[in-house]
Amino acid sequence: MVSKKPSIGRQKIAMRKIPKKNNLQVTFSKRRAGLFKKASELCTLCGVEIAIVVFSPAKKSYSFGHPNVESLIDHYMTKNLPPMVSNDTHKLIEAHRNANIQELNTQITQILDQLEVEKKNREALDKMKKANQNQCWWQAPIDGLGLLELHRLRVAMEELKKNIAAIQVNRILQESTNPSPFVYGGNGHFSHHGNIHGNIPNGVDVASVIPHVNNFGYGQRHY
Amino acid sequence: MTRKKVKLAYITNDSARKATFKKRKKGMMKKVNELSTLCGIDACAIIYSPYDVQPEVWPSPLGVQRVLSQFKKMPEMEQSKKMVNQESFLRQRIAKASEQLKKQRKENREKEMTQVMFQCLTGKGMHNLTIMDLNDLGWIIDQHLKETDKRIESLTKGTQSQAISSSSTVAPSPPDEMLGAASHLERQPFDVNMDTMQRQQPWYMDLVNPQEHMGFGGDEIILPFVDNNHNGFWSNGFFP
Numbered sequence: 001m002v003s004k005k006p007s008i009g010r011q012k013i014a015m016r017k018i019p020k021k022n023n024l025q026v027t028f029s030k031r032r033a034g035l036f037k038k039a040s041e042l043c044t045l046c047g048v049e050i051a052i053v054v055f056s057p058a059k060k061s062y063s064f065g066h067p068n069v070e071s072l073i074d075h076y077m078t079k080n081l082p083p084m085v086s087n088d089t090h091k092l093i094e095a096h097r098n099a100n101i102q103e104l105n106t107q108i109t110q111i112l113d114q115l116e117v118e119k120k121n122r123e124a125l126d127k128m129k130k131a132n133q134n135q136c137w138w139q140a141p142i143d144g145l146g147l148l149e150l151h152r153l154r155v156a157m158e159e160l161k162k163n164i165a166a167i168q169v170n171r172i173l174q175e176s177t178n179p180s181p182f183v184y185g186g187n188g189h190f191s192h193h194g195n196i197h198g199n200i201p202n203g204v205d206v207a208s209v210i211p212h213v214n215n216f217g218y219g220q221r222h223y
Numbered sequence: 224m225t226r227k228k229v230k231l232a233y234i235t236n237d238s239a240r241k242a243t244f245k246k247r248k249k250g251m252m253k254k255v256n257e258l259s260t261l262c263g264i265d266a267c268a269i270i271y272s273p274y275d276v277q278p279e280v281w282p283s284p285l286g287v288q289r290v291l292s293q294f295k296k297m298p299e300m301e302q303s304k305k306m307v308n309q310e311s312f313l314r315q316r317i318a319k320a321s322e323q324l325k326k327q328r329k330e331n332r333e334k335e336m337t338q339v340m341f342q343c344l345t346g347k348g349m350h351n352l353t354i355m356d357l358n359d360l361g362w363i364i365d366q367h368l369k370e371t372d373k374r375i376e377s378l379t380k381g382t383q384s385q386a387i388s389s390s391s392t393v394a395p396s397p398p399d400e401m402l403g404a405a406s407h408l409e410r411q412p413f414d415v416n417m418d419t420m421q422r423q424q425p426w427y428m429d430l431v432n433p434q435e436h437m438g439f440g441g442d443e444i445i446l447p448f449v450d451n452n453h454n455g456f457w458s459n460g461f462f463p
Contacts, residue, residue: 018261031261031262036312044231051269054259057262061301061305061306062305063305066309068308073269105313107317108317111320115320139341142374153371154371154375157340164361171354
C-alpha cells in the first residue's frame with residue numbers, strides 16, 4: 001500500500017547554477033517569494049529598514065523595500081546624506097504604517113493557520129473515502145462499476161434525490177408555521193443561504209410530493 | 224532554528240531583538256546568496272539598523288553599486304512594476320492565501336457531502352442536515368448522476384457494437400464491462416449476488432420499495448438487459 005505524497009519534500013541541493021531552465025525559473029519564483037518573506041519578517045521583528053533588488057532570469061527586476069525601495073536606494077547612493085531627522089509628523093506616519101502592517105501580519109497568520117486546518121481536514125476525508133471504497137461497492141470509482149451496478153446506483157440516487165426534495169419542502173412548511181424571516185418564492189422554489197455551490201433545486205411541485213397539502217396555506221406566507 | 228513559533232511583532236526586549244536581528248540577518252544574506260548562485264542572477268541587499276551607522280550590504284559595496292546602477296538604468300515603469308513594500312507584499316500574500324483557502328474548503332465540502340450521500344444510500348437518516356447541507360447534497364447527487372449516466376452511455380455504446388460483432392463467436396462469459404467491481408460474484412446466478420449484497424447493506428430496499436422482496440421483482444422494472452427468465456439472465460444476445 002503506497003500512499004501518494006503531495007510533493008517530494010525538502011531535498012538537499014547543490015550550490016551551483018541549476019542546469020534545467022524550467023527548474024531554474026520555478027526555483028527563482030519560489031525563493032524570491034521566500035526571500036521577501038524573510039525580509040518582511042526581519043523588518044517587523046527588529047524594526048530595521050531593508051531594500052532588496054533582484055533580477056529574474058528573464059532580466060525583469062523584482063524589488064522589496066521597507067519603508068520603500070526608492071527612498072532607501074536614494075539614501076544609499078547619496079551616502080553623504082545624514083540619516084533623516086525624524087520629527088513628530090514622521091513618527092506619526094511611521095506609527096500608522098506599522099499599525100497597518102501589524103494588522104496585515106495578523107491576517108496572513110490567521111489565514112495560513114486556517115489553511116493548515118483545511119489541509120488536515122482533506123487528509124482525514126481522503127482516508128475515510130479510501131476505507132469506505134473498500135467496503136461498499138457503490139463507493140468505488142464509477143469507471144470500475146459494471147452496467148448492472150451503475151443502473152442500480154442510478155435508481156437509488158434518483159430516489160434519494162426525491163427524498164431530499166421532500167425533506168426540503170417539509171422544512172419550508174415547518175418554517176411557515178413558525179414565522180421567521182425566511183424568504184422563499186411561490187411554488188417550491190426557495191432561496192439558498194449562499195452555500196458553496198449556489199444550488200437552487202429544481203422547482204418542486206408541492207402537491208405531487210405531499211398530496212394532502214393544498215397550496216392555499218402555503219401560498220399565503222409570502223414575505 | 225527555533226522550535227517555538229515566534230509572534231510576528233516588534234520584539235520589545237532589547238537583547239532578544241538584537242540577537243534575533245543578528246541571526247535572521249545572517250540567514251537572509253545567505254538566502255540572497257543562494258538565490259543568486261542557483262539561478263545565476265544579479266541581486267543586492269541593503270540593511271539599515273540601529274546597531275550600525277553603516278548599512279550592511281550584500282554582496283559587497285561594489286556589487287551593490289553595480290546592481291543599483293543596472294536597476295536605475297531601467298525605465299521608471301519597469302522599476303516599479305514588481306516593486307513592493309511591506310504592506311503591498313503582505314496584501315499580495317493575503318490574497319493568494321485566501322484563494323487557496325477558499326479552494327481547499329470547497330474541495331473538502333464536496334468530499335464531505337459525497338460521503339454523506341453514500342451514507343444516505345445506506346439508509347442513514349437525513350433529518351439532522353441543515354438546509355444548506357441538503358442543497359449541497361442535491362448538487363453532489365446531480366453531479367454523480369451525470370457521471371453515472373455518462374459511464375452508462377459509454378458502456379452501452381460499447382457493448383452494442385460488441386454484441387453485433389460477437390454474435391458469431393462464442394463468448395463464454397459476459398464482457399468485462401458488465402461485471403465491474405463485483406465481477407467475482409456475477410458469474411453465478413443473479414439470486415446469489417442479490418443475497419450477498421442484500422446481507423451487506425440493504426440500501427436498495429430502504430429506498431426503492433420498502434415492501435418489495437429482494438430478487439428479480441425489483442430488477443425487472445429497471446434493468447433493460449434483464450430477461451424475465453431467471454436462468455437466462457445473460458441470454459439477451461451477449462452470448463449464445
